[in-house]
Amino acid sequence: TKVLLTGGSGFIAAHILEQLLAKGHSVVTTVRSEEKASKIREAYPSQAASGELVVAIVPDIAQPDAFDEVVKTPGLEVVLHTASPFHFKFTDPKELIDPAVIGTTGILRALARSAPTVRRVVVTSSFAAIIDEAHQTDPSTTFTEASWNPVTLDDVHRSPSTAYRASKTLAERAAWAFVKDGEKDGGVGFDLVTVNPPMVFGPVVHYLESLDAVNTSNERLVDCLRGKWREGGVPSGGPVAIWVDVRDVAEAHVKAGLEIPEVEGKRLFATAGLFSNAEMARVVRKHFPEDAERLPTEETKGGELAPEGQRFKFDNSETNKLLGIKWRSLEESVVDTVRSLKKVGA
Ligand code: NDP
Secondary structure (H helix, E strand, O other): OOEEEEEOOHHHHHHEEEEEHHOOOEEEEOOOOHHHHHHHHHOOOHHHHOOOOEEEEEOOOOOOOEEEEEEOOOOOOEEEEOOOOOOOOOOOOOOOOOOHHHHHHHHHHHHHOOOOOEEEEEEEEHHHHHHHHHHOOOOOOEEOOOOOOOOOOHHHHHHHHHHHHHHHHHHHHHHHEEEEEEHHHHHHOOEEEEEOOOOOEOOOOOOOOOOHOHHHHHHHHHHHHHHHHHHOOOOOOOHHHHHHHEHHHHHHHHHHHHOOOOOOOOEEEEOOEEEOHHHHHHHHHHHHHHOOOOOOOOOOOOOOOHHHHHHHHEOOOOHHHHHOOOOOOOHHHHHHHHHHHHHHOO
8 A cells, every 4th residue: 555654754653664674565755854854765775775665754744735745655555644843942932833733734635636646645633632631630530532722823822731732732723624514525535533632652663863853752761860950859750641652653653544444533532541651760760770870769749640530531441442552561551661762872
């Protein structure tokens, strides 16, 4: 199957790319620069030489016409749209909102116009589009595949994480609206699925310049390994105390895009369950005794899960039934993440 994967340089997309190529699919992936493109080609020399892997440059997905050319690649059947900013290094929330929303509507419009062979589009959304900040500490709230973050553009200045959540929510809403509007005019030729993971941990297989370039969700493990948690105490994991391993998120995309037709029109809430920073620190301490001097000790306070009466509940049983993925354990994920970070110099 011929697949278009956007944002191939990303943490999650690198695992999707690896799984797609291992299964013999042919992939066109987009990145922002030639430098990133050549690193990906170097990682898969034989597929790059045979044309099974093509890396295309799409410099800025906030431009509405960014994807107009690449979608014309003949024979595309499936699109996995992962590219979207996930960081808090912005001064204006527009820096997140525009690439998220315009990137999503731009690619859908380009596909509807110029890619008649595409049958399914998977958009990487997020638990950010499910959670409702007003209820995150409310034990009577259960978030499911049907829950929607009520955030609007008026809320984006509340906090950097609200701005990120708004970018994901507005992008996902725009994607569903696009497909629904298309139905009125006789359909758009493809169906839509979203994958909505919470905090994603797992090994880095993408091509980091340095540890400082680590993706946002793995930053906490870098901090832990660098001794920050020992000095300052284990930080609170924040209200989003649920997680999933990156390899499982990648598998969810591959299954949703290529292997399970029945997920048409579904939001897939891909999560392994609860985590806490304190639990992650315990796993690192157990498996990497050579780092004991830099790690928090058993006495270091902080980072425990909020008590059951002070946090939301979740239910992703519909997703579990549809995907049938056995989610990796936190212990396996953390150990593999730390090993991969050590290769980059942690
Ligand atoms: P990364 O930062 O590693 O990946 C983000 C990708 O988007 C990169 O390829 C990046 O390119 C690309 N990108 C960002 N902004 C632009 C832009 N303006 N123009 C073109 N490309 C852009 O993070 P993740 O792999 O974690 O994120 C991938 C997706 O998963 C995102 O949609 C994110 O919202 C979602 N997600 C992530 C979670 C997590 O915990 N990691 C949780 C839930 C959802 P470049 O490499 O050049 O910066």
